[in-house]
Amino acid sequence: MNGAGRRRFLKAAGALAGLPLITPLLRAAELLPPKGPRVVVVGGGFAGAVAAKTLRMASRDLDVVLVERNRSYTALPGANWVIGGSRRIGENRLNYDRLESNYGITMVYGEALAVDVAAKNVVLEAGTLAYDHVVVAPGIGFRSDAIEGYVPAETPELFPHAWTSGEEIVALKRRLEDMKDGGLVAVSLPLPPYRCPQAAYERISQIAWYLKQAKPRSKIVVLDANPGIAVLAELFGRGWERDYKGLIEYRGGQAVTKIDAARSRLVTAAETLRADVVNLIPPQIAGALAQRSGLVGADQRWCAVDHTTYESAVASGVHVIGDAVLTAGMQKSASTANAQGKACALAIAGLLGGRKPRPNIYSDVGYSLLNDREGASAIAFYRGEGRQTVPLERGGGASPDWSELEGVYARAWLGSMIAEMST
């Protein structure tokens, strides 16, 4: 990093409210002397955990450190089914003990304050971690300034997004349980790109399934900033028509621009809506760590990368994977995060072993459940071409219809994904 770049980094890092000033930390001591070529992975979500594991599988000579703020992780995929009642949230919880014992990954629990690209280390409150390569996988943050009246520290209490951890979905479910029969639920969706649009339509289906069983006189109004259902449109349309007619009222092209959370009100260009339960999913950006470390691109939102190595377009030796990455068209999903994590890990192991990385093929498989049994999937294939991901001409597509068999495989997919990242 040059002088100007470094100043920009320090400014970005120091400007963060609530964080200690970063300058003294840069001189802090190394936490763990490297045991060999070292890769530090920050963020133990679907992208980071599997990247750390794949690195160790590819080369036992690598010193792999995984930095994660929490000791346990509650997956989001399948957490919507908790609302519908066909899954317990405990099934979505995992920890990192077996990544340590089975693969020799060193876990460091704590908040990564920033990646110091010039010094080649990751800065934590307690000290620094030097790296040869760093993989940044922080997930998402919210653009709360996009909605007038949105207060990051307060609004999610009143209008839960339930979009960053499976645990939050339990709170949303409780609201629905507390609501009277005949109540109104509003679900507000931002414009893509955001984390897993398919999961948003599944969320609506699961709320509808719950209401149909428990509070059949109630109603859901969907305010979608997108003009229409963004993923699996035909199937969700058909399923809602068949099972939830009169229960779900879908309004496309309705971005929420202003809220009054205390009075439970949502404002769009067309109307002001008062609802009993509001699930407000705000517009999104790359996770705060990416912002603090100066890794977001020209759009000020997401991290541009090379889709062969996942190396950042603005910082060498720094790789970004998962939801924080800028991809045209490719859905931000656990499936994508998993594929990117593994591709990035193999590329880094190759680079450290003197091999030239080769362009790869990625798939995104998204399963959704319409109710407690029937599932469907959307599959998309892409190949990496420099900073672009280009859809493959062949393969992929949507299920022909909702089916119980795909419901069975949706649950198996989730079990397998959780096992992959934690065992």
Next chain:
Amino acid sequence: MYRCWGLIACISLALAAAGPAAAQKNKAKAVELGEMLAQPCMACHGTRGASTEQAMPTIGGQIESYLAGSMKAYRDGTRPSTVMERIAKAYSSRELEALAAYFAVQPFVRPPQATDPDKVARGEAIHMRKCNRCHLHNGRDTSVAESPLLAGQKLEYMQRNMVEILAGRRNIEIRMKGALLEITPEDIEATLHFYAAQQGELP
């Protein structure tokens, strides 16, 4: 049974298995390409193809010809599937072969499964009479016929597969038809419990 850790080890094992030098080189290349392509498969089929889910088949350590044949059948729509047709269609024949080559040199992992001891005992007897001819060594060996490994395959998956085969929805089941026609559905169910009960390495 091969065991390997990391690409180099896998390639050397593939080499040892492949024979003459030129064939060995092609094989090593296929495994290397396969390793890269195989990563997204593992999200469903488990790390290195070792499934952790009853509904999903283990494909790591399965015999190569069966893997390649299945993928091509999915691609061509001659084997029924929910997702595999949409997945297999994304790859060229060469890529499908590379995927098969990679998964074939992974260990076939056989963790304990819940099975019914009575069925397992009965299944063993039926297996010896009717199935052992092709599914050798309790279903762990395929050195004679090109039939798939069954020992340690996920029970729920095999049951679902068998329904498909018996219903004539797979056009390759002909080779096995004789054996299946001679026994009752209960007998077949018992043999599947016997296969699912197999654990560990090839004795």
